[in-house]
Amino acid sequence: MSENMRFIDRYPIIVTPRLDACRDFWGRHLGFDVVFEASWFVLLQAEEASAAIAFMHPDHPSAPPGPEVFSGVGMCFELQVDDAAAAFAEFQRTGGPVGLFLTDEPFGQRRFGFADPSGLWVDVVEQIDPAAGFWERYPPTP
Numbered sequence: 001m002s003e004n005m006r007f008i009d010r011y012p013i014i015v016t017p018r019l020d021a022c023r024d025f026w027g028r029h030l031g032f033d034v035v036f037e038a039s040w041f042v043l044l045q046a047e048e049a050s051a052a053i054a055f056m057h058p059d060h061p062s063a064p065p066g067p068e069v070f071s072g073v074g075m076c077f078e079l080q081v082d083d084a085a086a087a088f089a090e091f092q093r094t095g096g097p098v099g100l101f102l103t104d105e106p107f108g109q110r111r112f113g114f115a116d117p118s119g120l121w122v123d124v125v126e127q128i129d130p131a132a133g134f135w136e137r138y139p140p141t142p
Contacts, residue, residue, distance in 0.1 A: 011043070011052035012077065014070045014118045021117035022055040029096040051079060055118065072119025084110040084126035091124070106131035
């Protein structure tokens with residue numbers, strides 16, 4: 001990568017009119033903190049800057065105009081954790097709305113999932129050993 005293309009941050013921006021609901025949801029259920037907030041934009045960050053996400057109102061003043069309001073289709077935001085069972089217990093303790101209960105997947109993930117107030121699907125995953133022989137039917141591509 002060239003020196004001119006050195007990334008100093010990365011995060012998705014979800015366009016939604018539900019900024020306050022998203023900010024409060026990510027803070028209450030996932031422990032994200034606000035690092036920047038304006039009437040039309042909020043940037044949230046997890047502990048130690050391990051993950052970040054932003055929400056922008058569709059009537060934002062930035063130029064050029066951004067994308068349409070997020071429809072809740074076609075995007076999944078993955079949050080990898082060391083212990084999905086503990087994360088699931090904490091999420092339930094805070095009253096988080098579970099859409100997929102904690103499960104062990106044969107491809108090697110323990111996970112649970114939910115939709116946030118913008119409609120964004122979030123998977124919280126822990127890498128575990130896959131079921132014996134699972135990946136043998138999916139040979140690597142040359």
